[in-house]
Amino acid sequence: MDCSALCCLLSELRPVEIIKPANVLSLETEKALTRYTRDPLVNELVPHVEYWDADRTICEVKSFYSRINESSVSLPEKASIAAADTSVKEQSCCLPDVLKELLSAGNDGSFALSALGGALFYLRQAFLDETLLRYAKYESLPCAGFGDIFQKPYMVLDAAALENLEIFENSRNGGSKG
16 A cells, blocks of 8 residues: 555554554654544564464454364364364365465565454453454455556545545644634
């Protein structure tokens, strides 16, 4: 995602809390986080230890879903699953489709999975990870992608236009009226 797409996303969402890896983001990205947010709570996690990479994230998610599948199976069924080959066991802890797509998406997918890993670590510290993962619905955010701008049937506004036109909030008090 380029910086202008990030700025648009931040302008639209106005996050109140950000989880990011410590000392990894570019200066331009750090400036965008400051400029297009309203003084959010920033949680900096240690890369690879707390802000997991894509591989660790996938391992943690698979582990969680395999535990869920095992606990939802009755005792006689557990015995038959234990006797089954490993390919069936792997199928029982399938990843959600969006995560499968990210696995095959190269660097962009790895970055997205790492971001999920940071969020999962953060939720684990608050003992919320298993509760929220149990009911999770994974969706990709619509990307503002300016690369194919002429193929879109609608207008794409950058972060500056969104701010100057007061699309999401007014400049007087930050509210939605006016």
